[in-house]
Amino acid sequence: MLLIKNGKIVTMAGINYENGTILIKNGKIIEVGEQIIEQDNMEIIDAKGGWVLPGLIDAHCHLGMIEEEIGAEGNDLNEMSDPLTPHLRALDGINPLDPAFREAVKAGITTVMSGPGSTNVIGGQFIVIKTKGVSADEMAVMQPAALKIALGENPKRIYKGKNKMPMTRMGTTALLRETLIKGLNYKTKKDRAQAKGDNFDLDIKMEALIPVLEKKIPLKAHAHRADDILTAIRIAKEFDVSLTIDHCTDGNLIVEQIKSSGAPVILGPSMTFRTKIETKNKSFDTAVVLNNAGVKLALMTDHPVTPIEYLPICAGLAVKAGLSMEDGLKSITINAAEILGVSNRIGSIEKGKDADIAIYDGNPMEIFTNTLYTIINGRIAYKK
Structure with missing residues (x-):
């Protein structure tokens, strides 16, 4: 399982989280919310200060x-x-x-x-x-x-x-x-x-x-x-x-x-x-x-x-x-x-959808913003 925490989650599904968490398992998003309890078997990405968007x-x-x-x-x-x-x-x-x-x-x-x-x-x-x-x-x-x-x-x-x-x-x-x-x-x-x-x-x-x-x-x-x-x-x-x-x-x-x-x-x-x-x-x-x-x-x-x-x-x-x-x-x-x-x-960060997620150090539409992580089907495809 992969847990993304502490990021500004822009879900594109009508609800955003200033300090949210996403849980991923078997290539799918299985939970999105303010707090998800960490477990020892989880890989953790700390997105503090970052923007978390659907791919x-x-x-x-x-x-x-x-x-x-x-x-x-x-x-x-x-x-x-x-x-x-x-x-x-x-x-x-x-x-x-x-x-x-x-x-x-x-x-x-x-x-x-x-x-x-x-x-x-x-x-x-x-x-x-x-x-x-x-x-x-x-x-x-x-x-x-x-x-x-x-x-x-x-x-x-x-x-x-x-x-x-x-x-x-x-x-x-x-x-x-x-x-x-x-x-x-x-x-x-x-x-x-x-x-x-x-x-x-x-x-x-x-x-x-x-x-x-x-x-x-x-x-x-x-x-x-x-x-x-x-x-x-x-x-x-x-x-x-x-x-x-x-x-x-x-x-x-x-x-x-x-x-x-x-x-x-x-x-x-x-x-x-x-x-x-x-x-x-x-x-x-x-x-x-x-x-x-x-x-x-x-x-x-x-x-x-x-x-x-x-x-x-x-x-x-x-x-x-x-x-x-x-x-x-x-x-x-x-x-x-x-x-x-x-x-x-x-297209959005919602339970049940493919775990395609992009994490940036700011607004991705701004020229100086960097991609920190790209996740495709629940796997890290890019890491800065």
């Missing part, structure tokens, strides 16, 4: 998909041979030995959603994964966790260079719509065949669409510009599927439409150079506007666009722009967990 969560990145130090050999981010690749699995492309995983752990980031990039109209399946381990299968929290789609400049640019569809936003959306219709037809035929006990030939591309069509996982829509965001909302409504709006750079311009859609936003990366036309309105102010409107909000690094270890600093900059301290922390903990569909396990 941080990056809700959108490419950790392990485009590796540090290696260059082209370590880049498995985009399969640029076909604009429609729903059957690609991040699970098959992530290298858990990428040094960036160590940086994540050192920053107190215990879970990420990682997956393919945005060159394809349908890019493949994302995974929610812990940041400590050597096997992606064993580190996985949820697989698949979302199906990546991309609107706007990226698919146009890549496939115009190949002289094939899509070369326009109309082409991108038409391909997306066509594929979802094929998925619906495939699902209907499969359901009928199974009901009759008939043989049915599986199609790996269409199989990847079924969890989306059954609302088990969302479409994860890469959309920066206002019209692209609205297209994502339109498609989700047309096919009655769940949606997360990722990047959402122009979200402040259409906040009422986003709020009405009910779709949560994974915002960012905001701590970067404006590299293309569709990011010209990039600002941390957008986080404030969306949050104040009641939109469920998480922040991302889009690693390696912003190095993953700067996730808490991104939240701090959003707080500097006007987000409350609590909402800043929520955007990288419980909000992220809820948007990713894994809040039953992570």
